Amino acid sequence: MSDVSMTVNGRQVSASxxxxxxxxxxxxxxxxxxxxxxxxxTSQCGACVVHVDGKAVKSCSMLAVQASxxxxxxxxxxxxxxxxxxxxxxxxxxxxxxxxxxTPGMIMTAVDMIRRHPQGLDEATVRAxxxxxxxxxxxxxxxxxxxxxxxxxxxxxxxxxxxxxx
Amino acid sequence: xxxxxxxxxxxxxxxRRFITGAGRYVDDMVVPGMKHAAxxxxxxxxxxxxxxxxKAAQSMPGVIGVLTGRExxxxxxxNLICGxxxxxxxxxxxxxxxxxxxxxxxxxxxxxxxxxxxxxxKAQARDAAEAVEITYKELKAVTEVTGAIARGAPQIHPEAxxxxxxxxxxxxxxxxxxxxxxxxxxxxxxVVNNRLVPNAMEPRAAxxxxxxxxxxxxxWTTSQNPHVARLVMSAFYNIAPENKLRVIAPDVGGGFGSxxxxxxxxxxxLWASKKTGVPVKWVADRTESFLCDAHxxxxxxxxxxxxxxxxxxLGFKVDTLANLGAYMSLFSSVTPTYLYATLLSGQYDIPAxxxxxxxxxxxxxxxxxxxxxxxxxxxxxxxxxxxxxxxxFGVSPxxxxxKNFVTAFPHQTPVIMNYDAGDFATSLDAAMKAADYAGFExxxxxxxxxxKLRGIGFSxxxxxxxxxxxxxxxxxxxxxxxxxxxEVRVNAVGTIEVLTGSHSxxxxxxxxxxxxxxxxxxxxxxxxxxVHGDTDKVQMGMGTYGSRSGAVGMSAIAKALDKVEAxxxxxxxxxxxxxxxxxxxxxxxxxxxxxxxxxxxxxxxxAAYTAHNLPAGMEPGLKETAFYDxxxxxxxxxxxxxxxxxxPETGVTDIVQFVAADDFGNIINPMIVEGQxxxxxxxxxxxxxxxGTHYDGSGQLLTASYMDYTMPRADDLPSFKVSTSNTPSPSxxxxxxxxxxAGAIGSPPAVINAITDAIGTEDLTMPATPQKxxxxxxARKPRxx
Numbered sequence: 001m002s003d004v005s006m007t008v009n010g011r012q013v014s015a016s017x018x019x020x021x022x023x024x025x026x027x028x029x030x031x032x033x034x035x036x037x038x039x040x041x042t043s044q045c046g047a048c049v050v051h052v053d054g055k056a057v058k059s060c061s062m063l064a065v066q067a068s069x070x071x072x073x074x075x076x077x078x079x080x081x082x083x084x085x086x087x088x089x090x091x092x093x094x095x096x097x098x099x100x101x102x103t104p105g106m107i108m109t110a111v112d113m114i115r116r117h118p119q120g121l122d123e124a125t126v127r128a129x130x131x132x133x134x135x136x137x138x139x140x141x142x143x144x145x146x147x148x149x150x151x152x153x154x155x156x157x158x159x160x161x162x163x164x165x166x
Numbered sequence: 167x168x169x170x171x172x173x174x175x176x177x178x179x180x181x182r183r184f185i186t187g188a189g190r191y192v193d194d195m196v197v198p199g200m201k202h203a204a205x206x207x208x209x210x211x212x213x214x215x216x217x218x219x220x221k222a223a224q225s226m227p228g229v230i231g232v233l234t235g236r237e238x239x240x241x242x243x244x245n246l247i248c249g250x251x252x253x254x255x256x257x258x259x260x261x262x263x264x265x266x267x268x269x270x271x272x273x274x275x276x277x278x279x280x281x282x283x284x285x286x287x288k289a290q291a292r293d294a295a296e297a298v299e300i301t302y303k304e305l306k307a308v309t310e311v312t313g314a315i316a317r318g319a320p321q322i323h324p325e326a327x328x329x330x331x332x333x334x335x336x337x338x339x340x341x342x343x344x345x346x347x348x349x350x351x352x353x354x355x356x357v358v359n360n361r362l363v364p365n366a367m368e369p370r371a372a373x374x375x376x377x378x379x380x381x382x383x384x385x386w387t388t389s390q391n392p393h394v395a396r397l398v399m400s401a402f403y404n405i406a407p408e409n410k411l412r413v414i415a416p417d418v419g420g421g422f423g424s425x426x427x428x429x430x431x432x433x434x435x436l437w438a439s440k441k442t443g444v445p446v447k448w449v450a451d452r453t454e455s456f457l458c459d460a461h462x463x464x465x466x467x468x469x470x471x472x473x474x475x476x477x478x479x480l481g482f483k484v485d486t487l488a489n490l491g492a493y494m495s496l497f498s499s500v501t502p503t504y505l506y507a508t509l510l511s512g513q514y515d516i517p518a519x520x521x522x523x524x525x526x527x528x529x530x531x532x533x534x535x536x537x538x539x540x541x542x543x544x545x546x547x548x549x550x551x552x553x554x555x556x557x558x559f560g561v562s563p564x565x566x567x568x569k570n571f572v573t574a575f576p577h578q579t580p581v582i583m584n585y586d587a588g589d590f591a592t593s594l595d596a597a598m599k600a601a602d603y604a605g606f607e608x609x610x611x612x613x614x615x616x617x618k619l620r621g622i623g624f625s626x627x628x629x630x631x632x633x634x635x636x637x638x639x640x641x642x643x644x645x646x647x648x649x650x651x652x653e654v655r656v657n658a659v660g661t662i663e664v665l666t667g668s669h670s671x672x673x674x675x676x677x678x679x680x681x682x683x684x685x686x687x688x689x690x691x692x693x694x695x696x697v698h699g700d701t702d703k704v705q706m707g708m709g710t711y712g713s714r715s716g717a718v719g720m721s722a723i724a725k726a727l728d729k730v731e732a733x734x735x736x737x738x739x740x741x742x743x744x745x746x747x748x749x750x751x752x753x754x755x756x757x758x759x760x761x762x763x764x765x766x767x768x769x770x771x772x773a774a775y776t777a778h779n780l781p782a783g784m785e786p787g788l789k790e791t792a793f794y795d796x797x798x799x800x801x802x803x804x805x806x807x808x809x810x811x812x813x814p815e816t817g818v819t820d821i822v823q824f825v826a827a828d829d830f831g832n833i834i835n836p837m838i839v840e841g842q843x844x845x846x847x848x849x850x851x852x853x854x855x856x857x858g859t860h861y862d863g864s865g866q867l868l869t870a871s872y873m874d875y876t877m878p879r880a881d882d883l884p885s886f887k888v889s890t891s892n893t894p895s896p897s898x899x900x901x902x903x904x905x906x907x908a909g910a911i912g913s914p915p916a917v918i919n920a921i922t923d924a925i926g927t928e929d930l931t932m933p934a935t936p937q938k939x940x941x942x943x944x945a946r947k948p949r950x951x
Contacts, residue, residue, distance in 0.1 A: 018289065032196075034190075034193075034194035035187015035188065036187070037191070037193075037367075037368070037419075039367045039368065039369065039419075039452065040451075040452040040871070040872050041451045041871065042452070042872050042873050044871075044873065044877075045452075045872060047367060074187065075185075075186065076188075078186075084182075084185065084186070088186065092177050092178065092181040092182070095178070095838065095840075095841045097181060097184055097185065098420070098672035098673070098674070098841060099366070099368065099417075099671055099672030100180075100181075100183075100184030100185075100189045100417065100419065100672070101189075101191065101366075101367040101368040101419030101420060102367045103185060104184075104185075104187050107185060123885070124881075127880040127883075128881050130879065130881070131880070131881060133880075134872070134877050134879065135367065135880075136365055136366060136367050136420050136422070136849070136877070137367075137672045137841075138841060138844055138848075139844035139845045139846075139848030139849075139878075139883060139886065139909075140844075140848065140880040140883055141844040141848075141883075141885055141886055142841060142844065144880060
């Protein structure tokens with residue numbers, strides 16, 4: 001067993017877990033944060049993407065102990081209470097989701113993608129950047145549209161808001 | 167249409183929970199005392215089970231139970247069944263082999279469940295599963311249909327001699343043979359429709375909970391049709407009578423057909439919960455999904471089409487071998503028969519058709535309906551045939567199709583279907599315009615200068631949806647009726663709950679169904695809730711598949727709304743002392759037409775429940791139910807055009823444009839319809855370019871993870887140009903046809919027709935990987951024309 005301690009969605013959490021516990025299982029089973037999903041066994045599908053210290057990470061490819069001491073944001077903590085994050089709002093407005101299973105990972109990847117491209121995004125870049133996230137429902141058409149729209153919205157937003165969103 | 171009513175692009179009501187991580191899927195469910203199951207599965211494709219030793223596993227940490235097929239059988243749990251009877255042409259019934267939820271004497275494919283382990287944690291269950299020792303005697307395996315029906319092939323089930331399940335036919339062999347005698351041209355093709363793995367992003371899962379005090383079971387399951395699951399588990403698997411079994415399908419992460427069927431795992435979780443005294447949860451990992459979810463397609467076909475000297479079709483002859491895998495899944499028999507061969511007429515007026523289908527057992531995962539289910543196989547065959555014929559005749563593929571289109575409706579085909587409405591030329595014209603077909607030759611020449619091969623391909627598909635008139639499917643062998651039910655409950659304050667037997671697993675029913683109610687009763691969308699997926703809440707339903715939820719599910723809601731509206735008008739007329747025939751529903755009120763007199767909707771609802779002042783003899787309350795049984799199938803159809811650029815150096819295909827022009831009849835929410843088309847096209851392009859399911863000679867699945875099976879990624883696909891035209895279906899009250907499967911049905915032939923146009927050879931199988939395209943280019947012989 002190992003002791004882990006980290007900040008998840010702004011809250012300090014500690015637990016004693018089996019050494020082999022993956023970050024995704026720690027989030028889902030120990031913290032009850034079931035918005036982060038598991039869609040494959042080989043780190044391909046991206047349904048489990050969360051942010052660890054500000055970077056998008058597949059939480060199935062990291063042990064909980066490796067995340068100890070880190071700051072983790074999951075889909076549940078992306079917008080804080082109340083409002084939607086601009087990427088969440090864009091996915092809804094542009095019908096960028098159907099069954100919703102890949103959606104949390106898609107949104108967390110998209111937020112990171114937009115943050116890394118402050119100069120803006122084009123369709124080819126968005127499609128290439130989505131290589132690690134699989135969706136079986138949407139054909140990606142509206143996901144790409146939603147990310148491009150969110151990228152434009154966030155570029156226009158006042159600095160403070162954009163910073164908070166990222 | 168109002169801003170929220172029928173025809174409006176309303177953002178989805180269900181989205182908020184999914185985009186905030188608050189969706190509730192089966193794997194998210196936690197029941198007090200819940201434990202975890204892991205299955206021990208066969209590593210062999212075909213073997214006898216000689217010995218099962220569970221002792222070591224039983225003493226592993228956290229283990230609560232290690233259970234085998236013998237114990238399951240001793241408790242009277244039944245075998246899995248196929249629910250649709252097909253008779254061979256000699257009149258004998260299909261030969262269904264036994265499928266025990268846990269194998270007893272023999273295993274028949276890699277992944278066959280043999281033992282279940284229940285333990286405190288999932289990891290402990292898996293550790294213990296590895297400690298179960300099973301001694302097998304390996305047998306020779308066969309994975310391909312041609313091998314399975316060859317003399318001396320391994321016999322998979324004693325019930326099906328020579329692995330033949332049925333040898334079935336449709337149409338008229340004699341008339342077809344006579345038509346071929348008149349032919350000026352005969353075009354012949356051998357076509358393989360490749361096996362696919364559905365790959366809903368949420369892996370299948372089940373949570374079984376036996377409540378000893380109440381002698382009652384609850385099953386949370388990733389199902390597209392929880393009521394059918396309850397019915398089948400009660401009637402055939404002897405889990406419990408229906409009143410003692412509740413099935414809940416909460417948020418379900420995609421289905422595409424693969425979650426229609428009742429699988430061994432949910433049966434075993436329910437049984438194991440009683441056996442061990444704890445709630446038991448199982449969640450598939452992705453490799454289990456690849457191994458054990460029902461696969462799709464897998465046809466091998468020889469077809470011949472006869473034309474007269476003016477290129478009019480005279481006859482069509484089809485001989486298909488359908489691989490059903492190791493066991494007959496729930497609807498496996500109907501997929502390659504009535505869902506496939508009844509569409510062999512395509513969009514064309516064909517006087518004579520004969521189709522023969524042999525269904526074959528092999529040592530592979532069971533095969534059943536996957537998005538489109540039989541109809542993609544028919545469309546691929548017919549649309550490849552038309553394109554190849556046009557190339558052989560040296561005529562325009564668009565004009566050859568146009569010349570043979572059905573133009574008068576209703577149209578009786580030689581293969582059962584009666585097309586009730588359609589306008590195929592309009593879709594063809596719309597697609598050609600959107601694709602700038604006229605400018606294609608210029609683009610081809612430009613590409614040629616750049617060293618690329620450009621090609622364009624058509625697909626004019628038709629499908630049958632709105633499954634289905636119960637009496638008709640009953641006469642064809644279905645074990646169930648295919649109606650749908652609905653209940654509309656108006657609460658005392660005027661808010662509304664709609665209970666439906668349809669199930670939403672991505673289709674957006676919570677929005678579109680509410681839009682219909684908003685349109686009809688003039689109440690705001692947020693005051694309408696759609697309830698589905700729970701057998702304790704919704705009395706009965708047939709579920710969601712075959713693009714049926716609009717045409718059938720919403721028609722049931724429309725019928726219940728008729729009754730609600732009639733009663734509401736009676737109450738309002740009574741309150742205003744007016745004639746009920748003069749009452750109209752507008753802007754949230756019931757008003758006397760042509761006057762200012764009105765009663766707000768909520769006030770009428772309250773009056774229904776206070777019952778202080780109702781018409782004489784009227785029962786209090788406002789709640790109505792309806793069952794809707796369709797009058798006919800519906801026939802969505804359309805034209806897809808794909809344009810590709812092939813790099814002759816590498817064989818890489820780039821889809822440079824993809825156009826879809828569909829006729830879905832009336833549409834509730836165009837945004838959601840477009841989304842369905844996008845997703846379907848992506849799956850169809852996946853089949854055409856990327857997705858190959860490969861078993862080796864010994865029956866090992868070589869493509870059992872996302873490392874090996876190519877799922878369409880965002881950068882494999884273009885943005886799509888989609889549009890719709892609308893000839894309403896006359897067969898249901900809403901004029902809807904269905905849109906869920908069209909994309910997956912129409913797109914594969916368009917892609918392959920485009921690539922074969924580019925590379926100048928027809929000798930190409932799906933998936934058309936760069937390697938295959940490159941090899942085809944190297945081997946090509948010059949085309950005849």
